[in-house]
Amino acid sequence: MISHEVTIAGYLLVAAGLVLLQVLATRTRAPIPSLGDLLTRAMRSRTGRVGMLVAWAWIGLHFFAK
Amino acid sequence: MVVPARPPGRARAALAGLRAPVVWVLLAIAYFTAISGKPLDGVLMLIVAAGLAWDAGRRALRHPGSESPPVARPARRPGGRRRLLILSALLTGGAVYAGVVGSFSRYSWPATAGIIGLGTIVVVIGWHGPLRDRPAGGRLPVAATLAWVVVLVAGCLWELGALLQQPSLTTDSYAHPTVSTLTDPLLATSPGRSVLLLAWLALGWYLVER
Numbered sequence: 337m338i339s340h341e342v343t344i345a346g347y348l349l350v351a352a353g354l355v356l357l358q359v360l361a362t363r364t365r366a367p368i369p370s371l372g373d374l375l376t377r378a379m380r381s382r383t384g385r386v387g388m389l390v391a392w393a394w395i396g397l398h399f400f401a402k
Numbered sequence: 403m404v405v406p407a408r409p410p411g412r413a414r415a416a417l418a419g420l421r422a423p424v425v426w427v428l429l430a431i432a433y434f435t436a437i438s439g440k441p442l443d444g445v446l447m448l449i450v451a452a453g454l455a456w457d458a459g460r461r462a463l464r465h466p467g468s469e470s471p472p473v474a475r476p477a478r479r480p481g482g483r484r485r486l487l488i489l490s491a492l493l494t495g496g497a498v499y500a501g502v503v504g505s506f507s508r509y510s511w512p513a514t515a516g517i518i519g520l521g522t523i524v525v526v527i528g529w530h531g532p533l534r535d536r537p538a539g540g541r542l543p544v545a546a547t548l549a550w551v552v553v554l555v556a557g558c559l560w561e562l563g564a565l566l567q568q569p570s571l572t573t574d575s576y577a578h579p580t581v582s583t584l585t586d587p588l589l590a591t592s593p594g595r596s597v598l599l600l601a602w603l604a605l606g607w608y609l610v611e612r
Contacts, residue, residue, distance in 0.1 A: 339577035339578060340576055340577050340578075340579065343560075343564055343577070343578050343579055344579070344584070346560045347557070347560065347561075347581065347584075350553060350556055350557035350560060353553040353556075354553055354554075354557075357546075357549060357550055357553065361546075366546075367543045367546055368543070368546040368549070369542045369543065369546060369547060369550070371550070372612075373542065374542070374547065374550055375609065375612050376612050377542055379532070379609070379612045382457070382458070382461075382529070382531075383422045383424040383425070383454055383458050384424060385528050385529075385531075385532070385612075386424070386450070386454055386525060386528055386529055387424035387427065387428065387454070388528075388609055388612075389524055389525050389528040389606075389609055389610070390428060390447070390450050390525055391431075392521075392524070392602075392605060392606050392609055393517075393521030393522075393524065393525055393606075394431060394435070394443065394447065395602060395605075396517040396520070396521055396599075396602050397440070397442075397443045397446065397514075397517055397518070397521065398435070398440070398443065398582065399508075399582065399585065399589060399598065399602075400503070400508055400509070400513045400514070400516075400517050400589075400595070400599070401440075401442065401443065401509065401513060401514035401517045401518060402440070402442055402509050402510075402511065402514045
């Protein structure tokens with residue numbers, strides 16, 4: 337039982353970290369890029385762009401496809 | 403004078419393309435997906451990784467030293483009324499897609515065809531470059547970018563840790579649930595699948611627009 341809760345707490349901690357960084361990036365003057373800025377930068381090259389879109393397609397495959 | 407034999411053009415291109423880190427990430431995803439009991443996903447990832455390696459290698463050989471940014475399409479945005487029509491059509495199409503594909507049971511052939519079809523269209527569109535030109539932007543602050551990377555990598559490692567602590571790669575564990583296991587109850591119902599498909603479509607559109 338305790339392992340189950342610890343595992344979920346880990347996911348929540350990661351999610352909280354992502355939300356915190358995004359809030360700091362968009363609502364304060366802290367020199368932190370938003371997730372959108374990071375994605376735009378990562379997708380500037382063709383390999384980065386295709387890599388991100390394939391990762392997105394993989395999420396769909398993973399959850400719904402054979 | 404002895405001239406060393408050079409590998410043929412395609413092989414040289416593929417070898418040069420292997421320098422792209424994204425190719426290795428895709429190959430790793432293909433491997434782990436295949437051994438997790440989803441060989442079709444693994445084969446699709448492998449095809450994209452090979453295509454990307456060949457494409458990146460071909461460009462690297464043609465223009466050594468360049469990062470080969472995608473060719474941006476002209477910044478031509480439709481006007482107010484036309485834009486509203488396009489947006490309405492996309493929203494309606496997305497809702498119909500999510501409703502129809504979400505009505506199929508998970509891991510069925512119709513659902514698989516729907517996901518592979520749309521995924522292929524989006525990746526092919528992305529391969530040709532962004533939909534519109536965007537400002538290049540300056541350099542990102544290193545420390546803050548590293549903070550994002552640390553949190554994202556921590557999330558991936560946490561998920562991988564849960565996966566490896568399952569009784570086997572294809573058997574779920576209550577004690578160490580992966581994200582897939584946690585979303586199973588939601589994906590067991592047709593409305594739940596449609597809601598997640600809508601979120602997946604929204605994410606895809608957001609990425610295509612980058």
